[in-house]
Amino acid sequence: MKPLQMFLLAADKLVRCRWDGRSERLEVMNTALEGETLREVGQDPANPQRLYAATLTEIHVSEDGGESWKWLPSGGIDFRDIWTMQVHPTRANELYVGTLPAAVYVSENGGRSFRELSAFRQLPEYPKWTFPPPPHTAHIRCITLDARVPDEILVGIEEGGVARSRDRGESWEDISGPSSATAYPEYNDPAGILPYQMGKHEDGRVYRDVHLVIRHPAQLDTLYATTGIGTYITNDNGKYWSKAEYGMGRAYAIPTVIHPDAPNRIFLGAAENGPTSWKGYRTVRAGPYNTIRFSRDTLQETGGAHTQILRSDDGGKSWRRLNGSLPAGYPHMTCGLATHPEDANTICVAYTDGSVYASHDAGESWRQLELPPSKLYGVRLMSAS
DSSP states (O other): OOOEEEEEEESSOEEEEEEOSSSSBOEEEEEESTTOOEEEEEEETTEEEEEEEEESSOEEEESSTTSSOEEEOOBTOOOOOEEEEEEOSSSTTOEEEEETTTEEEEESSTTSBOEEOGGGGGOTTGGGOOOSSTTOOOEEEEEEOOTTSTTOEEEEEETTEEEEESSTTSSOEEOSSSOOSSSSOSOOOTTSOSOOOOOOOOTBSOOSOEEEEEEOSSOTTOEEEEETTEEEEESSTTSSBEEOOOSOSSOEEEEEEEOTTSTTOEEEEEESSOGGGOSSOEESSOBTTBEETTSOOOHHHHOSOOEEEEEESSTTSSOEEOOSSSOTTBSSOEEEEEEETTEEEEEEEEETTSOEEEESSTTSSOEEOBOOOOOEEEEEEEEOO
């Protein structure tokens, strides 16, 4: 196998490592974007040496595989609270950004400028979207693109559900399942005086607190969505969703991954408890893997996240916990799953305390990798040139 580049998305920098894909040792090649909170790193399909990085407020580009980075003006992104970025899998220089408040932007010139896909904010459900911490402003948690349907955009909204465009963002539809009068709060109090109305499971609908949406590698109509109360599956492109059962309490799920060479094998990171209980980092604003410091801290009451890594071999019908040398019931949340691009059996899992584990037998056994400590928000694997 070719050597890999491992990118660690930290709270204050981007760490680039070289890994042979087998051993516990990694070589730190360089750190970059110091002082920036990393959201995503992606590779341009036409040039593997061209990488894009999204931070909390900016977009950066590397033309040499991550050795050096250049800031991009990114004009047109009006809301500079970036939550996600995705590079188009087939069209060069095209990337998408999702923000708080919930808006979707596209660049067709390699991130130098963007335009808003404004029809997204015309969805009838848009005014109902929310978020637990006041002022309850919803945001784009994930953007999903697929080379098989190059004009289609899937968006996961926290808290709003799942939306889709089939014409590159010109028009949108809600694909959260059957319409419901009770899926959203009766009121939205930005002052935070009235108690927040948490959502609940409804048969046929995806839970509104969507974190990640991925597509089955062999079945276009099958989507998986991780949410604040578990993982949901649709086999009809969002008309009807069912909840997967894997024997956990709240089952708060975020990272999930499927390797194209093993299309029915799903890896999932989930926690017994929600963000206010996670051991780790409480900041002035919420992020994908932290909570705000002004919310009630329930760590001592709950013992933390109680994170588990799970695997399904039948497309989500049944699950089992992977406890071989992993920190089962960990108080820190898992913040990333990454598979080897050429080996379906090699996978890495990362936790917010900076620990990263690797498995070479599809999760049956794990070894912790030797890495410098960091406040970690994600891990990405790419083939090294």
